[in-house]
Amino acid sequence: MIIKDLKQIGDPHFKQKLNLVKDFSDSELLGLVKDLKDTLYIHELVGLAANQIGGSFRVFVTEVRKTKFRNPLKPDPLRVYINPEIIYYSEEMEESYEGCGSVAYSKLFAPVIRSNKIEICAKNINGKEFTLEAEGLLARVIQHEVDHLNNIEFIEKVSDWSKAMSSEEYRRSLLS
Numbered sequence: 001m002i003i004k005d006l007k008q009i010g011d012p013h014f015k016q017k018l019n020l021v022k023d024f025s026d027s028e029l030l031g032l033v034k035d036l037k038d039t040l041y042i043h044e045l046v047g048l049a050a051n052q053i054g055g056s057f058r059v060f061v062t063e064v065r066k067t068k069f070r071n072p073l074k075p076d077p078l079r080v081y082i083n084p085e086i087i088y089y090s091e092e093m094e095e096s097y098e099g100c101g102s103v104a105y106s107k108l109f110a111p112v113i114r115s116n117k118i119e120i121c122a123k124n125i126n127g128k129e130f131t132l133e134a135e136g137l138l139a140r141v142i143q144h145e146v147d148h149l150n151n152i153e154f155i156e157k158v159s160d161w162s163k164a165m166s167s168e169e170y171r172r173s174l175l176s
């Protein structure tokens with residue numbers, strides 16, 4: 001297993017335009033997807049985008065599961081999204097805390113307002129198109145990862161910086 005370093009904000013990868021995948025048998029793509037999955041687990045993340053590990057394709061992965069920071073009501077299996085496009089955003093919004101493996105290695109949490117339901121269209125690892133309706137945490141993770149692919153980091157969208165907290169305080173707040 002190769003564990004990739006998590007690139008941190010300020011790294012030029014976050015300003016580079018990512019490429020659409022055209023060849024689904026490309027060995028660089030297959031290696032990237034494997035590295036995304038491995039790195040997602042080792043860093044206890046629920047989502048990870050290609051540019052966070054230095055990849056250059058429009059790809060991200062999600063898996064909503066129990067981690068150090070999350071104990072989701074509705075777990076969701078590992079999914080790979082290639083050339084993703086969010087095709088629907090609900091008008092109903094929700095404010096909730098986010099952290100990011102690329103922002104101080106998940107040591108900072110702050111609230112972000114996002115649509116609580118979305119619909120995404122993407123291709124899977126075989127190049128087959130799928131659409132997925134998501135709500136709650138999965139919808140939030142998907143919007144966060146698509147933002148990464150578009151060179152937008154969550155810290156640009158924080159709704160109230162006075163509510164920001166350290167990962168330790170955030171975890172404590174979940175227990176209370």
Ligand SMILES: [Zn+2]
Binds near residue numbers: 099102144148
């Ligand atoms: Zn992130």
